[in-house]
Amino acid sequence: MKTWYPEADLVIKHPKIYTVAITCDEVKEGKTDFPIIEDGGVAAKDGKVIAVGTAADMDQYVGEHTEIIDASGKILTPGFVECHMHCKWTGESMLNLDFNGVTSRQAILDAVAEKAANTPDGVWIEGDGWNELIWEDSQELITRRDLDAIAPNNPVLLLHMSVHTLIANSMALEACGYTKDTPQPEGAEIGHYDDGELDGVLYENGALQPMLATKPPLTDEEHLESLVLIGKRLNSFGITSAIDANLNYKQMHIYNEAHRQGLLTYRANCMFYLDPQFGSFEENMQRLEEMDCVTGFGDDMLKLNGCKVTLDGITAAFTAAMKRREYRQRPGFYGDTIYSQEEIDALVCKATELGWQFGIHTIGDLSEDRALHAFQEANKIRPVKELRHYLIHYQLPYEDQWPIMKELGVGVCLQPTLVSQMGEEPLFWPEQVERFQSPGLMFANGILAGGSSDSPVVSPSPMLGMYYAVTRLDETTGKTLSKGDESKVTPIQALIMWTKNSAFFSHDDDKMGSVEVGNFADFAILDRDCFASADPTDIRDAKVEKTILGGKVVYEA
Known part of the structure; x- marks a missing residue:
């Protein structure tokens, strides 16, 4: 005793x-x-x-x-509190080739070739974090034929830093069952060369997930090791609590086992993922009904945070859903959301009825508007302000959205490091660049902004995130992403983002x-x-x- x-x-x-x-x-x-x-x-x-x-x-x-x-x-x-990242995924990626910050297309190919030369035939090779927008030698995407030339005897898959694009070689595509005749998944794309053959590039979850499900699963020991690894990394950055998004049943089970064994070194808040990769809209509605536990279930070290939906994609892949302006590089093209307005309304309303908090990935302003409409509909069932529904990323903020957000108490989880290292500035219209994912505008207009990274997309370092929130520096161009100083925050505001504000999103601001x-x-x-x-x-x-x-x-x- x-x-x-x-x-x-x-x-x-x-x-x-x-x-x-x-x-x-x-x-x-x-x-x-x-x-x-x-x-x-x-x-x-x-x-x-x-x-x-x-x-x-x-x-x-x-x-x-x-x-x-x-x-x-x-x-x-x-x-420090991380209000939006993928802890489990980051831990798993720490076992793979790391291409974060690599500025050379050839360097990535050389690393894969070296790995293949030292890997037995048939064993999968994985890499994470590449970003063609920062390659200095060429921004031409690596494709299936490039990988086949250097790793013909190993399935290879390389995940983009955004986690919305993946490149695979022929062995990986064959293992997944993808052919040139495979139908395009809803809300996603399987890439092809001009001659109709597969180019190995997969866009969005509907295309990525069958591939990710094909690779050999981690053992239970490797699953637990991934949580130990990410725990050590988060602690090294001063992080003591994090919201882990995009989790399925298996991953939450692993979290519970890690907690039982005393392996968790950060307070883990798990988000239950409702995505077409796990089934149709009707099946995801049913999954909501079948979940016995909702937001808040758990203890001080491990609990359910909320549900998450990815409503659109990313700007770099032209899968973000735009409304007020067309894509700068694709005249007349606006993109669309993964769920329709009626579907996202129904999902959010059902989750709200059951007592779930709801976070929605929104990059384009069409997806933002549709998410806010869903929150307004849900508010008729139960006060959204109590459940703390929120937007993740909120890339393109517009003034006409803020009255709705303030009325409903909708906050936003922002990722300044991602904005500064992604290299998307040339893709936006000039007036969009001045405001996109702007923490300063949120503070100035009464919208609660939490600090996060979206790791493994970029480093989860809060100090790095605070630095970019304060400077609004685009590392890929050297430009300042700001209209005067209004989109920047002060160092004290940056600290608030990664502490009190972020604790709001896990309903913990009264205790951390x-x-x-x-x-x-x-x-x-x-x-x-x-x-x-x-x-x-x-x-x-x-x-x-x-x-x-x-x-x-x-x-x-």
């Missing part, structure tokens, strides 16, 4: 504490100031904060069994996202005061020295 002691389990002394002690309602009203404590101190007991104040105030909580951390000269913030008595004892300790610096690169370059989850150190540099 564990012996209980009256003193604190953990006391941290002498950091400068950015408490983020502010409510989400105050943020929406324009308030961004909160207590900042010089030579601060915090005490934790049984996983919760029991005292916040100065270092001297903490002496009364110290006893024989108290762990004391001297954080002199350091910064302490709440543990700020350093306050009664909250989870989740902290990040940084090596510099980047939030008071006039140089934004201090945010980018700041290092996490310790990450603390529930009063226990889970990462130390």
Whole structure:
């Protein structure tokens, strides 16, 4: 039996504490100031904060069994919260070839060729994170014939950084059963050369998922290892909680097993995925009815967050659904949503009736409008503000949408790193570039904006995301994606995005996202005061020295 002691389990002394002690309602009203404590101190007991104040105030909580951390000269913030990524998927991709940030088409081919030379015949080769928009030697897509030439004896599949496009070689296509005569999936595309033969490029989930389901499944041990790997990575960035989107039954089962074995090192919030890859609209409606548990089921380490739908694709693949302006590169073409207006209305209304929170992937403004219409319909059944329905990405914000969002309390999960590294700026009209996925406009207009990455698309580093939110720098062009400063945020607003605001989307803003008595004892300790610096690169370059989850150190540099 564990012996209980009256003193604190953990006391941290002498950091400068950015408490983020502010409510989400105050943020929406324009308030961004909160207590900042010089030579601060915090005490934790049984996983919760029991005292916040100065270092001297903490002496009364110290006893024989108290762990004391001297954080002199350091910064302490709440543990960072990631409101939209693919944790499980990122963990799995860490086992594959990593092409994130690779700026050469040939370098990717060389890496695949080297891997094939050292891989037994028939064994699958996988790679993740390529992005043709940043290739400097050529932006021509790698295709089936390129891969066949360097890896003729291994099935190969390479996943785009957006996770909306995939390239496969002949062996992989044959294993999947794809031929030149395979019908095009609904809302997706199987690519062909001009001669009608398959080119190996697959677009959107309807085409990707049969391929991803064909590759050999991970063992249970590999599934668990993927959660351990991503946990270590998230902790190294100061992340203590994350919303994991696009999960199916199997993946949620693995999460439960990892939790049972004590392997989770971040608070995991699971999103149940309703996508055509899992069945028709009617089948997904039935899946909603069959789920016995809804939003909030679970505990402090693992719970159900909500349902997610991918309503359209991405701009780079011309699969985002546009409305107010046609595609700049394809005159007269607007794209369309994966679900019709009637279908997304029905899904959101049924989920709302059952008590689910609902998050919708929206890139184009047509998909945004249709998602908001669905939320308005759902609001007739039950107040959407209570369930906290939200938009994921919200790439093209428009003023006429904001009154609806404010009335319903609809927030947005933004990914500044993705915007800055994706290289999509040349695809947009100039007036769209100035505003797309703009955190500054959200703060200025009372829309709650959470910080996230969409990892494995880009790095889940919150410091990197904050840097891009503050600078709005497009790394691929060197341009500033901003109209004056209105689309940028301040360093303090960026910190709020990755703490209090993000906690809103998992219904946890009353227990995390700020350093306050009664909250989870989740902290990040940084090596510099980047939030008071006039140089934004201090945010980018700041290092996490310790990450603390529930009063226990889970990462130390």
